[in-house]
Amino acid sequence: MTGGHLQIVVCGAGPAADVIQLVKAAQRRSWTAAVTATPSAMDFIDPQPIESLTGHPVRSTYQSSPGTRRSLPATNALVIAPATYNSINKIALGLADNYAMTSVAELIGRQVPTVIVPFVNAALAARAPFRHAVASLRGEGVRVLLGPEDQWEPHPPGSGNERQEAFPWTVAFETAAQLAHGSRPAASGHA
Ligand SMILES: Cc1cc2nc3c(=O)[nH]c(=O)nc-3n(C[C@H](O)[C@H](O)[C@H](O)COP(=O)(O)O)c2cc1C
Numbered sequence: 001m002t003g004g005h006l007q008i009v010v011c012g013a014g015p016a017a018d019v020i021q022l023v024k025a026a027q028r029r030s031w032t033a034a035v036t037a038t039p040s041a042m043d044f045i046d047p048q049p050i051e052s053l054t055g056h057p058v059r060s061t062y063q064s065s066p067g068t069r070r071s072l073p074a075t076n077a078l079v080i081a082p083a084t085y086n087s088i089n090k091i092a093l094g095l096a097d098n099y100a101m102t103s104v105a106e107l108i109g110r111q112v113p114t115v116i117v118p119f120v121n122a123a124l125a126a127r128a129p130f131r132h133a134v135a136s137l138r139g140e141g142v143r144v145l146l147g148p149e150d151q152w153e154p155h156p157p158g159s160g161n162e163r164q165e166a167f168p169w170t171v172a173f174e175t176a177a178q179l180a181h182g183s184r185p186a187a188s189g190h191a
Helices: 014-018 018-027 045-056 085-093 099-109 128-139 160-165 170-180
Strands: 004-010 031-037 076-082 113-118
Touching: 004 018, 004 099, 014 076, 014 160, 018 031, 018 045, 018 170, 031 045, 031 170, 045 128, 045 160, 076 085, 076 170, 085 099, 085 113, 085 128, 099 113, 113 170
Parallel strands: 004 031, 004 076, 076 113
Antiparallel strands: none
């Protein structure tokens, strides 16, 4: 029995290299998962093991690989992790300038339960555009894991490498699964 389908969107920050941990957390709970990457994130990840484990190509562009379905299974939850300063600001503004951002825009619009886990340093997190973006996304019903209550704080500038190992992959999945509980699956979004 499957628990649901998790759509993962990964952005260009250090923890992207470990996104397979989120896939494994989902699969431990009998969920399926697929990974979409921003163009920048492709420099941080190794798609092959992710594709082997999920059974889905890692999508970064509108072009699908030959022989694969253009659309993904119906999505029960979306996790954007690690979410960069850049992408968080774009998502809040509704910008859709790459495949990953277009998917996110549509899935949030379809009210798919969504969790964002930022990986930003304290200097970036202090910027007004970022603070407004987080508040705006929360106002739209998106769960942004950030702040003392989530035990996930921006790190001091220059300390990202040390913080990478603490990235809360399991909490991200559990939060998404909780949000999805009772929600009806929505179609996958932009293919
Ligand atoms: C090695 C490296 C590490 C980076 N780490 C971060 C980071 O931790 N957080 C962040 O917001 N941006 C980070 N960036 C900058 C983003 O990759 C950059 O803003 C990029 O445009 C993000 O694109 P995306 O949001 O489409 O993934 C890093 C860049 C490089 C080259």
